[in-house]
Amino acid sequence: MKNKADYVxxxxxxxxxxxxxxxxxxxxxxxxxxxxxxxxxxxxxxxxAGIRQQWGAKMNCLLAKKSVEFFEKAxxxxxxxxxxxxxxEGYLIVGSDQEEDMVFKTNVALQNxxxxxxxxxxxxxxxxxxPYLNIDNVYSATFCPTDGHLNPFTTTDAYYKAAKRLGVTxxxxxxxxxxxxxxxxIQKVVTTRGDIETGVVINAAGGWSKAxxxxxxxxxxxxxxxxxxxxxxxxxxxxxxxxISFSKNIYCQQTPHGAFIMGRSDPDMPEGLDVSSSHQFLDxxxxxxxxxxxxxxxxxxxxxxxxxxxxxPDHQPIISGTKKLPGFYMACGFSGHGFMLAPxxxxxxxxxxxxxAPTMPMEELSLERFDGKQVITKEKSxx
Amino acid sequence: xxxxxxxxxxxxxxTLADLIALFEQGYQTFEELKRIKRVGMxxxxxxxxxxxxxWEISKYFNQPLEEVPFHNMRPxxxxxxxxxxxxAKNREE
Numbered sequence: 001m002k003n004k005a006d007y008v009x010x011x012x013x014x015x016x017x018x019x020x021x022x023x024x025x026x027x028x029x030x031x032x033x034x035x036x037x038x039x040x041x042x043x044x045x046x047x048x049a050g051i052r053q054q055w056g057a058k059m060n061c062l063l064a065k066k067s068v069e070f071f072e073k074a075x076x077x078x079x080x081x082x083x084x085x086x087x088x089e090g091y092l093i094v095g096s097d098q099e100e101d102m103v104f105k106t107n108v109a110l111q112n113x114x115x116x117x118x119x120x121x122x123x124x125x126x127x128x129x130x131p132y133l134n135i136d137n138v139y140s141a142t143f144c145p146t147d148g149h150l151n152p153f154t155t156t157d158a159y160y161k162a163a164k165r166l167g168v169t170x171x172x173x174x175x176x177x178x179x180x181x182x183x184x185x186i187q188k189v190v191t192t193r194g195d196i197e198t199g200v201v202i203n204a205a206g207g208w209s210k211a212x213x214x215x216x217x218x219x220x221x222x223x224x225x226x227x228x229x230x231x232x233x234x235x236x237x238x239x240x241x242x243x244i245s246f247s248k249n250i251y252c253q254q255t256p257h258g259a260f261i262m263g264r265s266d267p268d269m270p271e272g273l274d275v276s277s278s279h280q281f282l283d284x285x286x287x288x289x290x291x292x293x294x295x296x297x298x299x300x301x302x303x304x305x306x307x308x309x310x311x312x313p314d315h316q317p318i319i320s321g322t323k324k325l326p327g328f329y330m331a332c333g334f335s336g337h338g339f340m341l342a343p344x345x346x347x348x349x350x351x352x353x354x355x356x357a358p359t360m361p362m363e364e365l366s367l368e369r370f371d372g373k374q375v376i377t378k379e380k381s382x383x
Numbered sequence: 384x385x386x387x388x389x390x391x392x393x394x395x396x397x398t399l400a401d402l403i404a405l406f407e408q409g410y411q412t413f414e415e416l417k418r419i420k421r422v423g424m425x426x427x428x429x430x431x432x433x434x435x436x437x438w439e440i441s442k443y444f445n446q447p448l449e450e451v452p453f454h455n456m457r458p459x460x461x462x463x464x465x466x467x468x469x470x471a472k473n474r475e476e
Contacts, residue, residue: 038415045418082419153418233426233462257421277458286468297469300462302426 001194002169006030007353008189008196010176010212011204013044014152014339015331017159018346019202021078024166026350031168032198034191036175040156043206044339046275046307048229048251048263050242051340052091052147053116056107057379059316059364060337061114063344066359068146070343071155079165080158084150085256089240091147092121092129093381094138094292096247101140107381108142118144130243132295137248147242149255152339159346176205179215186216186327200353202329207273207308209332216325220318221370222310222333223271227263228281230304232296234258243293244383250288251383252296260296262289265383275306309336313370315379317341319348320367329353330367336382391439392432394425399439406443413440413454423454426462 007023009016012035020033035041051071053064070077075084095101104120111118119142126141127133164170171193178190179201188197203212203220213220235258242253252262264285282304290297312318312333321329329352331338331345338345348365351358363369389399397420405416413436416422422436423429429436433454441448 038412038418040418041414157419232465282458282468283472286465287472290466290469297466298464300426300464301459301468302428302462303424303457304459305457 001171002032002196003194004030004197005032006198007032007200007202008198009033009202009204010189011035011042011206012039012170012172013042013204013206014040014156014159014342015206015345016202016204017156017163018342019204019331019349020168021159021163021166022346022350023353024163024168026354026356028350028354029167031163032196033163033168033170034174034176034189035170035172038172039160039170040153043307043310044152044156046229046305047152047339048253048261049149049152049255049339050091050147050251050253051150052144052242052337054091054093054107054111054118054142054144054147054381055379056103056110056381057314057316057377058110058114060379061111061116062360063317063341065114065116067341067343071150074155074158074343078158078162080154080161082154082157084155084158086148086150087256088146088148090129090143090145091242091244092126092141092143094126094133094141094243094245094248096137096245097139100247103380104140104142111144116144117146118142129241130239130293132293133243134292134294143241149242149253150340151255176212176215179212181216181325184325186325200327200329202331202349202353204331206332206338207310209310209330213330216328218322218324218328220330220332220367222312222318224273224308224310225269225271226274226276226306227265227269227309227336228277228304228306229261229263230282230285230301232260232299233302235299238295239293245292246381246383248288248292249383250292252289252293260299263383264288273308275308277304277306310338311335314377315382317345317365318367319345319362319365321352322367335379391435392422392425394427394431395421395423397422397432402436402439403443411440411444413437413452417454428456429454
């Protein structure tokens with residue numbers, strides 16, 4: 001194992017791999033990524049595989065839009081020999097009442113102002129997009145045709161292989177135990193396989209990012225919670241877009257491979273690092289999906305699992321350094337959508353670390369935005 | 384026999400040649416193989432191929448079979464229709 005590095009990235013999910021790739025792509029050398037299990041073993045490999053630009057908060061919209069622009073060319077840019085399984089057949093967001101329709105109106109206005117091609121639909125128009133959608137309890141909908149799907153495993157693999165070709169070193173099955181700081185200068189990262197001397201540490205540890213912050217005495221205002229999900233047997237293509245509803249608490253899409261992936265949230269879920277599966281989730285998911293998308297009820301569930309959302313106070317990510325400790329950077333608090341924002345996470349953090357002009361203003365992504373302030377704009381469009 | 388013609392995972396159509404190609408690229412554990420090639424992730428949930436994958440990892444990396452971790456098994460143990468789960472729950476209530 002190397003005992004010296006210029007940059008140590010903690011976390012081998014999509015964020016860590018994207019940061020590594022973009023740092024290396026900008027010409028940085030001696031980059032090491034440390035992952036305690038295998039790549040995508042945390043939230044990335046447990047996510048719903050959706051790519052969405054229809055957000056209610058500005059930063060999420062901007063990050064998502066620019067990330068989609070990257071994903072559209074990712075297969076070529078990353079020169080990947082596999083298939084990232086990108087599909088752009090939209091996200092259909094369905095609402096239950098007039099109140100939700102008013103939120104849709106505000107959100108679509110914001111999205112359109114930022115160049116995202118979303119539109120409001122009547123429930124009849126929604127049914128034209130997904131003909132088996134049960135619109136009995138649907139009031140209205142929104143649709144963005146350039147939203148879609150990506151395979152989290154192969155997309156991360158694409159970043160990993162591209163980063164590796166640029167000289168990045170990856171240590172999997174290696175856990176960070178401590179980070180040594182002396183007189184406000186980072187000295188080294190202590191791992192289960194040895195110490196690495198470095199002056200720059202990037203915290204991309206997802207569900208464990210708070211614990212990494214604590215190792216250097218930085219309190220990151222995030223917490224983790226389990227969100228459950230299931231997958232069905234693969235079948236012939238029957239659904240183009242992701243169907244999602246905040247009021248009905250469901251997201252459900254068919255992957256290009258044919259399987260349906262679906263999830264919902266438990267509002268009573270306690271904070272913590274547990275990722276176990278429950279029969280309560282299975283019962284509630286089966287009922288919700290069978291009522292909203294009746295033919296999907298005919299499919300067999302083959303597997304269920306849980307994964308961690310790393311929640312920030314405003315449900316927008318923290319992509320930031322900190323004045324309290326130069327050389328310490330973080331990409332965390334994605335609140336359930338770190339996978340789809342990864343290209344911009346990688347670009348922005350690499351620009352920040354290397355002192356380049358940022359692609360977009362980052363004040364609203366900084367750790368310091370929470371210092372003694374009330375959260376003003378909170379993202380509410382989260383399942 | 385040509386590894387291209389040896390089917391390991393029937394659900395996801397993965398051959399022995401596919402596995403060897405992944406081994407050569409450095410993917411070494413069942414969990415990694417699953418995620419890149421979907422081996423063991425189909426309707427049978429590795430009930431058919433699981434032991435074979437474990438055996439091939441053991442052979443290729445010269446690792447005693449009992450030291451090759453089996454994949455992380457998750458519920459359900461068999462495929463059940465979503466509608467049947469809903470109906471069973473409705474009968475309970």
